[in-house]
Amino acid sequence: MQLSTVCVSEFVVMADVSLHQLYAKIREDDDFAAVLRTLMEDVASKVDFSHVKSCVAIGTHHGEREIDFTRRLLPNLKSFVAVERDPEAVEVLRANLQKGVLPGVETSAVEVLVQSWSGPDEPVDAVLMLNVMNGITPVDRTALIRKLMTQ
Numbered sequence: 001m002q003l004s005t006v007c008v009s010e011f012v013v014m015a016d017v018s019l020h021q022l023y024a025k026i027r028e029d030d031d032f033a034a035v036l037r038t039l040m041e042d043v044a045s046k047v048d049f050s051h052v053k054s055c056v057a058i059g060t061h062h063g064e065r066e067i068d069f070t071r072r073l074l075p076n077l078k079s080f081v082a083v084e085r086d087p088e089a090v091e092v093l094r095a096n097l098q099k100g101v102l103p104g105v106e107t108s109a110v111e112v113l114v115q116s117w118s119g120p121d122e123p124v125d126a127v128l129m130l131n132v133m134n135g136i137t138p139v140d141r142t143a144l145i146r147k148l149m150t151q
């Protein structure tokens with residue numbers, strides 16, 4: 001999975017196809033959904049996230065994993081903001097969110113490079129970063145964490 005992730009941006013340059021198409025193809029062949037489900041059950045038995053009312057998710061792609069995570073582990077969530085750079089992924093994510101996959105949660109998806117994002121409008125209780133930090137340089141990671149901590 002890590003290798004696939006690292007290679008995706010190079011494939012996008014080499015092939016005249018979108019990141020969205022390539023990522024969807026990679027996801028067809030991996031077992032990440034099953035791994036995440038097992039991990040979530042393990043975490044659910046050990047950690048209580050019931051205090052989490054607001055969440056920002058960074059680098060969600062179409063958001064399927066973040067939505068699974070939120071539904072299983074954040075029972076009292078009221079606000080969910082996704083930050084994603086890929087326009088097609090954001091389009092799919094917005095369509096999913098509009099279907100009401102997170103009932104009772106106010107949702108939005110922002111299409112922006114996290115490096116250019118101004119940070120959440122209000123302080124949030126949780127930040128989800130699934131499979132994204134390895135694609136962000138250490139300097140940008142530090143800047144992101146600082147941005148999140150100072151809101």
Ligand SMILES: C[S@@+](CC[C@H](N)C(=O)[O-])C[C@H]1O[C@@H](n2cnc3c(N)ncnc32)[C@H](O)[C@@H]1O
Nearest residue numbers: 005059060061065084085086113114130131132
């Ligand atoms: C490997 S995918 C993971 C998607 C999702 N979190 C998951 O686990 O299924 C990484 C995602 O992060 C997005 N991403 C990577 N770097 C980003 C950045 N600097 N700003 C915003 N999004 C970014 C990519 O476009 C891609 O959709």
